[in-house]
Amino acid sequence: xxxxxxxxxxxxxxxxxxxxxxTVASVEATSGGFLSAALQSVPRASRYFxxxxxxYSAVASKALLPRDVRKQLGTPEHNYASGSNYVESKxxxxxxxxRHYHQKFGVDWVVAESGAAEAKGLPRxxxxxxxxxxxxxxxxxGPGADRPRKA
Numbered sequence: 001x002x003x004x005x006x007x008x009x010x011x012x013x014x015x016x017x018x019x020x021x022x023t024v025a026s027v028e029a030t031s032g033g034f035l036s037a038a039l040q041s042v043p044r045a046s047r048y049f050x051x052x053x054x055x056y057s058a059v060a061s062k063a064l065l066p067r068d069v070r071k072q073l074g075t076p077e078h079n080y081a082s083g084s085n086y087v088e089s090k091x092x093x094x095x096x097x098x099r100h101y102h103q104k105f106g107v108d109w110v111v112a113e114s115g116a117a118e119a120k121g122l123p124r125x126x127x128x129x130x131x132x133x134x135x136x137x138x139x140x141x142g143p144g145a146d147r148p149r150k151a
Contacts, residue, residue, distance in 0.1 A: 002037055002038050002041045006034070006038040006041075007038065007041050007042070009038070010038040010039050010041060010042050011042050013039065014039070014042040014044075014045065014048055014049075017048035017108075017109075018044075018047055018048050020108075022048065022107075022108035022109060022140070023048055023049070023050050023105075023107040023108050023109070024039070024048060024049055024050065024107055024108065024109040024110070024111065025049070025050045025051055025052060025053075025101055025102075025105040025107045025109075025110050025111075026039065026051075026052040026053070026110070026111050026112070026113075027052065027053050027054075027055065027094075027097040027098060027101050027110060027111070027112035027113070028052060028053070028054045028055075028112075028113055028114075029054070029055055029056050029093070029113065029114035029115070030056075030113060030114055030115045030116065030117055030133065031113055031133075032054055032056060033052065033054045035052065035111065035113065036049075036051075036052030036054075039052075050105050050106075050107045051105065053097075053101060055097065061073075065097075065100065066100075069096055069097070069100045072092065072096040073089070073092060073093055073096060074089055074092060080123070080125070080126060081125070082125060082126070082128070083125070083126050083127065083128030083129035083130075084128075084129070086116070086122075086126045086129045087129050087132060087134065090114045090115055090116075090132070090134035091134045091136070093112075093114050093134070094112040094113060094114050094134045094135060094136035095112070095136040095138075097110075097112045097136070098110045098111070098112035098136040098137065098138040099138055102138040108139060108140045109137065109138070109139045109140070110137070110138045111135065111136075111137050112135065112136045112137075112138075113133055113134065113135045113136075114133075114134050115131070115132045115133035115134050116129060116130070116131055116132055117131060118131055119131050
C-alpha cells in the first residue's frame with residue numbers, strides 16, 4: 001500500500017509529465033520498487049510511466065546490465081574501502097544506470113536511486129556513511145540534466 005504522502009507526490013509528478021507529454025522510468029535499488037509502485041498508483045499511469053528496474057544485488061546487476069555499464073561502477077575493493085568511497089560509488093551507480101536506462105527505455109526522464117537504509121547494517125568501515133540516498137535524474141537535455149545527489 002502506498003502512503004498518502006507518496007501518492008500525493010506521485011500525483012504531482014504524473015500531472016506535470018502528462019501536461020508536458022513526457023514519460024519517465026525508474027531504476028531502483030534501496031527503495032526496492034517503491035518509486036515504481038508510487039508512480040503506478042496514479043490512475044492512467046501508462047500515459048507517463050514506462051516501467052522500472054530494481055537492481056538490488058550483484059546478481060541482478062550481472063543479469064540486467066551490460067558489461068560496459070558494470071565496468072563504470074568501479075571495483076568492490078575501492079567502493080567498499082571507506083564510507084566516503086561507498087557514498088561516491090552509489091552516486092556513480094545511479095548516474096550510470098540513469099544514463100543507460102534513459103537510452104534503453106527511450107523515455108524523457110529516468111530517476112535512479114541507491115543508498116543505505118541503515119548504517120548499523122553496513123560493515124563497520126562503511127558505517128561513517130550513515131543512512132543515505134543517492135539519486136540521479138537524466139532528462140531530455142542530455143548530460144547537463146544529470147544530477148547525482150546525496151540526500
